Every structure is written in structure tokens, then in C-alpha cells.
Amino acid sequence: MTYDFLIIGGGIAGLSAAAELAPLGSVLVLEAEEHLAHHASGRSAALYEPRYGLAPVVELSLASEAAFRAMPGMLSDRGLMIVAKADQQAEFARDLKGFGLEQVSVAEARARVPVINPDTVALAAMADHAWDIDTDRLIQSHVKRLRAAGGEVETNARVTGIMRNGAGWHVESGAGAHVGRVLINAAGAWVDDVARMAKVRPLGFTPNRRSMARIPAPGGQDVSRWPMIFGAGESWYAKPDAGALIVSPAEEHPMGPQDAWADDMVLAEGLARYEEMVTEPVTRLLANWAGLRTFAPDRVLVIGRDPAVPNFFWLAGQGGYGFQTSPAAAALVADLLGERPSGLSAGLIASLSPARFG
Structure with a gap:
């Protein structure tokens, strides 16, 4: 045939x-x-966050929204949060503009995500325009x-x-x-x-490795309604997942096409950046993996x-x-x-x- x-x-x-x-x-x-x-x-x-990426990517993502909305149950509310240290003002400003976020107080961020560390987080922003797929x-x-x-x-x-x-x-x-x-x-x-x-x-x-770890819910909290959280400049991110939390160092490590696996050192460094911004330590991993994000x-x-x-x-x-x-x-x-x-x-x-x- x-x-x-x-x-x-x-x-x-x-x-x-x-x-x-x-x-x-x-x-x-x-x-x-x-x-x-x-x-x-x-x-x-x-995550469906249509403002994420370069202009052509954003336009293509926005053009996809009607199709997602036409499929019942395909999208569910998640939201987005950016947190930054005092010396990350430039990265925070770029994220604020790029994602179309609204700056909020650290207290407001903690009301949504109680483990945000007020001793290290100096800047925060949130938006509702992000959905789980x-x-x-x-x-x-x-x-x-x-x-x-x-x-x-x-x-x-x-x-x-x-x-x-x-x-x-x-x-x-x-x-x-x-x-x-x-x-x-x-x-x-x-x-x-x-x-x-x-x-x-x-x-x-160019395929680029990105590692991820799944950790228990911090402090045993209910994370189901937490937003996806990014460190300023996409230096790490965390996202609720079936009662646990996925944390990624958000690295881009060029490598050949393969069935990728997480790099232990890179994962540890990313988890350390995450831990610096929260009050609950990472005590164990439930799982870890990696994927390849391939770019022109x-x-x-x-x-x-x-x-x-x-x-x-x-x-x-x-x-x-x-x-x-x-x-x-x-x-x-x-x-x-x-x-x-x-x-x-x-x-x-x-x-x-x-x-x-x-």
C-alpha cells in the first residue's frame, strides 16, 4: 500500500x-x-501558558487556545508564580513583562504557597493565565x-x-x-x-536535556491548588503533580538524541536553588527522570x-x-x-x- x-x-x-x-x-x-x-x-x-516563548511561539500557542477550550476537561486551572531574591531584580523584571504577571507582596505569595521563605524571597508575582494540560x-x-x-x-x-x-x-x-x-x-x-x-x-x-525530580509534598501540605512556581530567570521550577511536587533545575544541556536520564549533580544543584526559596527541605526523592527539548x-x-x-x-x-x-x-x-x-x-x-x- x-x-x-x-x-x-x-x-x-x-x-x-x-x-x-x-x-x-x-x-x-x-x-x-x-x-x-x-x-x-x-x-x-x-502546562499551557501561551505567553511563554518567542513571538512566533506565543502566536502559535494563542492560536491553539480555542481548540483546547473545545475539548472538555483538557485544561484545568493551575496559575503561575515567579519568586526572586533581592539581587535578581533584572531577571524578575524580564519575567514580569514576558509572562504578563502582576507583582504581589511576599505575604500574598505565602498565602497561596505557605512554604515560600520570607527570609530569601524578596520579590513575587502571580497570574491565573496558566493551565494544566x-x-x-x-x-x-x-x-x-x-x-x-x-x-x-x-x-x-x-x-x-x-x-x-x-x-x-x-x-x-x-x-x-x-x-x-x-x-x-x-x-x-x-x-x-x-x-x-x-x-x-x-x-x-539541538536536543537539550532537562532533568526533573518528584518529591513528597513539602511539609505534608495539600499542594493541589498551588500554582506552578518559577525561580527568576527560569533558574528552577516546581509544579504540583498528583499530590507530590515536580522540581526541575530547568537546565539546557546540549546532547545527542538518546533516551535521556537525569544528571545527579545538576539535579542536586537545582534542588538546592529550590530549597533556598522555601522553608521545607527536600528529604527524599520519589523519582527522577529527564527529557530532551529539541530546538532549531x-x-x-x-x-x-x-x-x-x-x-x-x-x-x-x-x-x-x-x-x-x-x-x-x-x-x-x-x-x-x-x-x-x-x-x-x-x-x-x-x-x-x-x-x-x-
């Missing part, structure tokens, strides 16, 4: 695009791992829509070879050989590797046909914005491949196009 669309990558990017493309033609998603959303998508902080529900909804429209998913299908096949592509994988008219590269940290296999010029993506050279997503090989389509460089941009990004994929008008601005589409790299 020749598929209209072969998608390499079964994370949020590939699955959301597949669900949008399935009504337009036959779709096959190839996922290297045993389970979908195994790598970055399965290790996301899963039910990532499992979102992934499953895309799979359900894809299969309802006749689309297919193969797991344990690591791609081992790609060749041009007339007007299309011949792809070898752990699940066998497949032929497709358009190849969509949604392989996360492996996108440049996939391009090389297809003899398409790679664009210079300009840190903006890449969505569009390759200029030199038009039936090779880039859907890459989601960085830390994959979930929150996914509805608008997937709609754009379908609009571009379906050759129909997009609701996004021409300027935004150009800023996402791989053609910007020459």
Missing part, C-alpha cells in the same frame, strides 16, 4: 498532525518505541480520531532506512517496509538523523515543506512548547499539505517555514 502521509514520530507533534491529516488521505505513524509519546512528550511539564487524554483523543478516519499507528517501528521511491518514499523500519507519497519528519530529537537518512539537508537542531537554531518551531525536497515535510523543533502549540501546529500541517488557506497569519507561517534557513 502507498500511504498519502508517512509520519515518523509518535509524540504529540506526529499524532496531532496525523489526526488532522487522516480526513485528507491515508496516514501511517511510525513510532520507534514500544509506546507512543515515550520521549519528550511523555516527560513534559504539561491533560496530556494522556490529549494523546488518546488524537489516536482515537486518527483511527476513526482510517489512519494507522505502528510501534516498535524504528526507522532504519529511507530512499526516494519515484514520486514518494520507501521507508524501512522495525515494523517492515512502507511506501508513502509525503514523508513528515516529526522525530523529535532525531529529526536531523531522519533528514540525513532521506538525503535531505539537516537544519541544525533560532528556537522557533519548523513547520513546512523542505525547500529542496517538497515531499519531505518538517514538523520539528517544538522545544518546550510541543503540547501547548500542538492544536494550531497540527492544523497548519493539514492546511499546508491540503493546499488550503490557513487561519494563521502569513508572517507567522513564514517564520515557521524551513525556507528561513536558506
Whole structure:
């Protein structure tokens, strides 16, 4: 069988695009791992904060809000807080402006998060415009829509070879050989590797490790209504998670594509920055892990046909914005491949196009 669309990558990017493309033609998603959303998508902080990122990312995130709101239960209230020391005024001011936050007193911050340390926290700001994304529900909804429209998913299908096949592509994988008219590269940290296999010029993506630790609720408190908390300049963050707290050093450590793991020293340093700003020490870890956030050279997503090989389509460089941009990004994929008008601005589409790299 020749598929209209072969998608390499079964994370949020590939699955959301597949669900949008399935009504337009036959779709096959190839996922290297045993389970979908195994790598970055399965290790996301899963926050919808549409003002987070560079201007094109923000525009794409804002364009995704209506789709999220149309899915009952997909978003739930979380909120956002920034805390800073007295010598972090410059970072705090940038965060205040960038996130659109309102400065509050330390006492007000402590009323919301009682473990904030008044001896070290000198500046605080809050906002309500941040929501948790039910990532499992979102992934499953895309799979359900894809299969309802006749689309297919193969797991344990690591791609081992790609060749041009007339007007299309011949792809070898752990699940066998497949032929497709358009190849969509949604392989996360492996996108440049996939391009090389297809003899398409790679664009210079960089995977960056981000480590996380899950710790017990500080002081045994109910953290369920706490906001997501950032140290100024995104020097660390903490987010409630099923009665516990996820704490990350928020590092960006460049490394090759792989199944990443947390670096113990980096994790310890990040936990120390968190502990400095709260009154409760970290006494033990419940778990730790890491994921790779993959960025293009300009840190903006890449969505569009390759200029030199038009039936090779880039859907890459989601960085830390994959979930929150996914509805608008997937709609754009379908609009571009379906050759129909997009609701996004021409300027935004150009800023996402791989053609910007020459």
C-alpha cells in the first residue's frame, strides 16, 4: 500500500498532525518505541501558558487556545508564580513583562504557597493565565480520531532506512517496509538523523536535556491548588503533580538524541536553588527522570515543506512548547499539505517555514 502521509514520530507533534491529516488521505505513524509519546512528550511539564516563548511561539500557542477550550476537561486551572531574591531584580523584571504577571507582596505569595521563605524571597508575582494540560487524554483523543478516519499507528517501528521511491518514499523500519507519497519528519530529537537518512539537508537542531525530580509534598501540605512556581530567570521550577511536587533545575544541556536520564549533580544543584526559596527541605526523592527539548537554531518551531525536497515535510523543533502549540501546529500541517488557506497569519507561517534557513 502507498500511504498519502508517512509520519515518523509518535509524540504529540506526529499524532496531532496525523489526526488532522487522516480526513485528507491515508496516514501511517511510525513510532520507534514500544509506546507512543515515550520521549519528550511523555516527560513534559504539561502546562499551557501561551505567553511563554518567542513571538512566533506565543502566536502559535494563542492560536491553539480555542481548540483546547473545545475539548472538555483538557485544561484545568493551575496559575503561575515567579519568586526572586533581592539581587535578581533584572531577571524578575524580564519575567514580569514576558509572562504578563502582576507583582504581589511576599505575604500574598505565602498565602497561596505557605512554604515560600520570607527570609530569601524578596520579590513575587502571580497570574491565573496558566493551565494544566491533560496530556494522556490529549494523546488518546488524537489516536482515537486518527483511527476513526482510517489512519494507522505502528510501534516498535524504528526507522532504519529511507530512499526516494519515484514520486514518494520507501521507508524501512522495525515494523517492515512502507511506501508513502509525503514523508513528515516529526522525530523529535532525531529529526536531523531522519533528514540525513532521506538525503535531505539537516537544519541544525539541538536536543537539550532537562532533568526533573518528584518529591513528597513539602511539609505534608495539600499542594493541589498551588500554582506552578518559577525561580527568576527560569533558574528552577516546581509544579504540583498528583499530590507530590515536580522540581526541575530547568537546565539546557546540549546532547545527542538518546533516551535521556537525569544528571545527579545538576539535579542536586537545582534542588538546592529550590530549597533556598522555601522553608521545607527536600528529604527524599520519589523519582527522577529527564527529557530532551529539541530546538532549531533560532528556537522557533519548523513547520513546512523542505525547500529542496517538497515531499519531505518538517514538523520539528517544538522545544518546550510541543503540547501547548500542538492544536494550531497540527492544523497548519493539514492546511499546508491540503493546499488550503490557513487561519494563521502569513508572517507567522513564514517564520515557521524551513525556507528561513536558506
